[in-house]
Amino acid sequence: MxxxxxxxxxxxxxxxxxxxxxxxxxxxxxxxxxxxxxxxxxxxxxxxxxxxxxxxxxxxxxxxxxxxxxxxxxxxFPDPPLRPDTPYERAEMRNWVRHIDAQIQNLVTFNWKHSLQLVAQKWSDAELEEVLKKIPSKERREAWMRVARRPYTKEEEDEARANLVKLLDRMEAAMEKSGWLVGNAYSIADIAAVPFVKRIEEEIAPDEMQPNKHPRVAH
Ligand SMILES: N[C@@H](CCC(=O)N[C@@H](CS)C(=O)NCC(=O)O)C(=O)O
Known part of the structure; x- marks a missing residue:
């Protein structure tokens, strides 16, 4: 199950x-x-x-x-397969997942603005302290602290957006050969990228997803 x-x-x-x-x-x-x-x-x-x-x-x-x-x-559950056949391509696939995961902080800068930030800003200092106590990682405590008390600035958002666009540039180059990130087929690398690309397309940098900017990624 x-x-x-x-x-x-x-x-x-x-x-x-x-x-x-x-x-x-x-x-x-x-x-x-x-x-x-x-x-x-x-x-x-x-x-x-x-x-x-x-x-x-x-x-x-x-x-x-x-x-x-x-x-x-x-x-x-190997069918249909979502990993490339060769060890080299599987290594490339894993690295794409890592590169995309490494962008999490850039995504977090935009993430909670319209949702969790509204909840977090209403907490008193005592309530915030209670919340922070229950969060296991330092990185996530910092993220919650930021949305509750020091929302990301316009400069921080611009920097985060620029970093995300750099990732789109890398994807665009990688997709030149086959239209997929790795090898000749849809794989976990593409699955890992789709939700990030959707966020960039829908709310963070829609201009970057125009056919004259990143046509393969947009497709
Ligand atoms: N590297 C983790 C990231 C998980 C993650 O960041 N989850 C977010 C939602 S996308 C979350 O649970 N945020 C709530 C919190 O940090 O309190 C994975 O890929 O599973």
């Missing part, structure tokens, strides 16, 4: 949902309400001690990290 703990707007959750759909796998979806901080609850942290979504549970065993979950699903 497969259970996916996820949130609808979460890019990392989207990756795993895409992978499950590609493989036509049945699963039970458990929505984690990020606005209610369910991801930091003790019950959820027993499943994923990192206190983030998604988390895949297969036959009672949890798998963390969306890129790893996609690889796990592909190894366990």
């Amino acid at each position: 497969i259970i996916l703990h996820h949130a609808w707007q979460s890019s990392a959750s989207r990756r795993v949902r895409l992978c499950l759909e590609e493989k036509n796998l049945e699963y039970e979806g458990h929505v984690v309400d990020l606005g209610k901080l369910e991801q930091h609850s003790d019950a959820y942290k027993q499943i994923n001690p990192l206190g983030v979504v998604p988390c895949l549970v297969h036959d009672g065993r949890p798998v963390h990290e969306s890129g790893t979950m996609c690889e796990y699903l592909d190894e366990t």
Whole structure:
């Protein structure tokens, strides 16, 4: 039995949902309400001690990290295959997942502006302290602290946007050969990229997705 703990707007959750759909796998979806901080609850942290979504549970065993979950699903349910045939291309695929994951801070700069920030700004200092106590990682405590008290500035947003556009440049170059990020077929590298590219297209830098800028990525 497969259970996916996820949130609808979460890019990392989207990756795993895409992978499950590609493989036509049945699963039970458990929505984690990020606005209610369910991801930091003790019950959820027993499943994923990192206190983030998604988390895949297969036959009672949890798998963390969306890129790893996609690889796990592909190894366990190989049809249709979502990893390239050669070790070299599989290494390239994993590095794409890493490059994209490394952009998380740039995405976080925009992420919660219209949603979680509105919740977090209403907290008193005491409430904020309680929230921070339950967050397992320093990086995430900082992210919550920022949205609650020091929202990202226009300069920080511009810098984050420029970094995300650089990633689009790299993708565009990589896709020149076959139209896919790695090898000649759709793979977990593309699945990992899709939710990020969608966010850039829909809200962060729609201009960059015009045919004269990044035509292959936009396609
Ligand atoms: N590297 C992790 C990132 C997970 C992640 O950042 N999840 C976000 C949603 S996309 C989250 O749970 N944010 C809530 C929080 O940090 O409190 C993965 O790929 O699974």
